[in-house]
Amino acid sequence: MQDRPTETLPPSEPSRLARAWDSDLAWSFRHTPVAMVSAAVVVILVLSAVFAPLIAPHDPFDPGSLNLMNGFTPPGRPNAFTQDMFLLGTDDQGRDVLSTILYGMRISLFVGFSAVLLALVIGVILGLLAGYLGGWVEALIMRVADIQLTFPAILVAMLIFGVAKGITPPAYRDQMAIWVLILAIGLSDWVQFARVVRGATLVEKRRDYVQAARLIGRKPFSIMLRHILPNVLNPVLVIATISLALAIIAEATLSFLGVGAPPTKPSLGTLIRIGQGFMFSGEWWILLFPALTLLALALSINLLGDWLRDALNPRLR
Template sequence: MTAKSGRGAAFWNSDLVYSFRRSPVAIISTLVTVILVLTAILAPLIAPHNPFDPSTLNLMNGFSQPMQPNAFTGETFWLGTDGQGRDIFSTILYGMRISLFVASLAVLFAMVLGVTLGLIAGYVGGWVDTIIMRIADVQLTFPSILIAMLISGIARGFTPVQYRDEVAIWVLIIAIGLSDWVQFARVVRGTTLIEKNKEYVQAARMIGRSRGAIMLWHILPNVLNPVLVIATISFALAIIAEATLSFLGVGAPPTEPSLGTLINTGRDFLLSGEWWILLFPALTLLALALSVNLLGDWLRDALNPRLR
């Protein structure tokens, strides 16, 4: 019991927790992120309606204004409805699930690919390092969103038309992941170049451990701090990238709309006076991306020993 209490006290008084408790921005951004993520995960339980179930829609509820009874049915919707009578609050919750799902898997894919290539480039060196880093340099000359659009376009071109909507989400994940692995690879490579010359790595070599074992069990744990920071910031960028691609019509399909798809749909009604169809999904995207980004900025500063 005493040992557990001691570990708990040590954690509570650690530099990271102390920095978190002293940062109002970190606390607020964490609360906003947790609330948005939980509401997205629990959307089937929280949402008043299933906006993608045609049997629950009533066209008479179309274009209902927020918090005002519909003139025909008398129903009231918190954030209004769109032209098909879909509850905007429910569509935001379900759309946010798609955005978070795509961003999470895209960052995970980019992290695994970038960390693997960075470890190999930094530890093996030579022509392997040269090839990997030159590919990374070439990719950095292009905006990541253009890389994602290019990859998405190529994948769609090779996919039969009847299957495009079914694989659109996975194409989106791969496109964003392949456009974002470079940051992970460059940081891990730089850290690996430093770590591989330290005594513990030389000792592992002397006892006959393989290259793969050394990279996985000795070097990788020592490069995770910057990887965690990059992953948090990349998560916010992935959310924006997904929304951008969906807004441009090359992302999530209409049958599984994300926040970007909802914003694209709302744009068509903005000039006709139905402002809420665009405003509320856009504000949700802004709150989600901003809170995650601020949390990543705090984490970067908190894990930087030079700023302690």
């Protein structure tokens, strides 16, 4: 055909990596110091949690390696009896605080990630259904969401936790505690995913590419998954990040209240609960270091989420 447009487009196809590096998101990241520092903190914390067995100086769950004589060693000073050194000190049982933090973070992060994943899957599915199908489906889903929102999330989580604990056989309780925790936090957190996805779906479903897909006979569920879902993921990503921080804090809160991770598998929250008992007797480090770790983790994930929200918002760009 003779009327081919002669317009020049940028020369095409550098590698995928180069394109990603050059993308607006990567550029914004490189120009936001807060985002870079937060990302660095998160990466260091997550890596040290994942490789805890390799880098932790002690295995806090191996009773054989524990020496009760090492109890209450202050940070950075040799123990009065054994002359052993502990960077962040030890707790009443002589467990190395640094090692318990590293192992505790594993539990906290595992619960946090899993709970957010659960909330995300439930929320995105229900949000898509509500937004795309409308009618009574939407009314039902959104009213349930509204009702759930009238209770504080932590209360909902405690309720779910209580019920789940009641129906699990006592023998499995400690084993199941982590999974119950994930379920409780995940179920208390799906609402905001559902709301945001529903809103974005309402916008997307009116756009003509969805009409074009309907025209050629694509089925509703196929349209939701193949067409709408990829276009509503940006806000989901932002919420997932901020939810992760909240889920880690929720887990810590539940564990602090004694309804979360068992003392045999202590999370950061459990550690804080244990440490709290020694706050007034002078062994401050047992409380302070887990608390600081939780703070650093939650804060940097949150800051990262804030940056992501701004960077993905076309109006602020």
